Amino acid sequence: xxxxxxxxxxxxxxxxxxxxxxxxxxxxxxxxxxxxxxxxxxxxxxxxxxxxxxxxxxxxxxxxxxxxxxxxxxxxxxxxxxxxxxxxxxxxxxxxxxxxxxxxxxxxxxxxxxxxxxxxxxxxxxxxxxxxxxxxxxxxxxxxxxxxxxxxxxxxxxxxxxxxxxxxxxxxxxxxxxxxxxxxxxxxxxxxxxxxxxxxxxxxxxxxxxxxxxxxxxxxxxxxxxxxxxxxxxxxxxxx
Numbered sequence: 326x327x328x329x330x331x332x333x334x335x336x337x338x339x340x341x342x343x344x345x346x347x348x349x350x351x352x353x354x355x356x357x358x359x360x361x362x363x364x365x366x367x368x369x370x371x372x373x374x375x376x377x378x379x380x381x382x383x384x385x386x387x388x389x390x391x392x393x394x395x396x397x398x399x400x401x402x403x404x405x406x407x408x409x410x411x412x413x414x415x416x417x418x419x420x421x422x423x424x425x426x427x428x429x430x431x432x433x434x435x436x437x438x439x440x441x442x443x444x445x446x447x448x449x450x451x452x453x454x455x456x457x458x459x460x461x462x463x464x465x466x467x468x469x470x471x472x473x474x475x476x477x478x479x480x481x482x483x484x485x486x487x488x489x490x491x492x493x494x495x496x497x498x499x500x501x502x503x504x505x506x507x508x509x510x511x512x513x514x515x516x517x518x519x520x521x522x523x524x525x526x527x528x529x530x531x532x533x534x535x536x537x538x539x540x541x542x543x544x545x546x547x548x549x550x551x552x553x554x555x556x557x558x559x560x561x562x563x564x565x
Contacts, residue, residue, distance in 0.1 A: 328414045332422035336396055345395060349388045353434040356380055360445030368448035373526050375446055376460045381516055382440055385464055386471055386493040389431045393475025394485040396427040397552070404411055420476070420552035427472035432465050439464050456525050463520030470512050470541045473548035480555040515531060515540035 330452070340346055356379040363369055397420075439461045447453020479485035497513045508514040509532060517525075518532030519541065 326487065329418050329422055332414070332419060333426055336423055336426040337430075338394060340392060340426065340475075343395070344511045345391055346430070347389055349430075349434055351385055353388060353438040356384060356438050357445070360442035364445040364448060369446055370452075370457045371451045372443050372447040373460070376439060376443055376457070376525075377517065377520075377527055380435065380460070380464065381467065381513060381520070382439060382498070385431075385435050385467055385516075386497070386513065388434050389427070389468055389471030390486065390489040390493060392430050392476050393427045393472040394479040394489060396423040396472075397476050415548050416556040417549075417553040419556055420480070420549055424473050424549060424552070427476050428469045431468040431472045435464050435468050459520050459523035459525035462523050463516050463525060466519055466541055466542045466561040467512060467516030470515070470544040470548075473545045474512065475546035477552040477555070480552045508539055509536055512541070512544060515544075524559070 356376075359379065360375075363375075369375070440457055443453055443457025443460060447457065475485065475489050478489055483490065497511050514532050515529045515537040518534060518537030521527045521531040522534035522537070531537075
């Protein structure tokens, strides 16, 4: 077993053995339950609006926030990160392992929620299937960006959960909608831009697909580089 796969396994077990994964599963299941209720009531045509509000704006960022900050932040808080960083493993591999696990778990909860909710609300119509697949694709990339950003944030501060929540609720939820010129600073808006380009028809004035791709790619790559850099500095300070 390689060092990287061992890191992935340790991180995965650490997250799966905690109560938070159960709570996040319940959170991701709420849209599905609502979708089932709508299905029993005859369904509705605005699948894109429901998925945008329930999952892109609410479930996806919250699941990514909790799992992303816990992937690394919990080890830093309880002190086990010191033993991890003392091993002869490149710090970039540690950062990558944390991000990979956070992305896998977040996507494993969010993407199925998107698919089940969309199919239930649209009652399996061909139009609903197309919209649902567009949202599933966009949300997978969005999960990757959100999770990467929150893992990196947890490397810099013990208050990553609070700061991440402020970003999701205040910036993306309020200020980002009021200041249209700053939408490129929002992971949510970039995700919606990608969904719209894939045929999701999110409405309004979504970001162009090229801008959305640049934003999401920059977040993912930048978060990995920042987390790697911070972990390398953490090792030096621990030695001092």
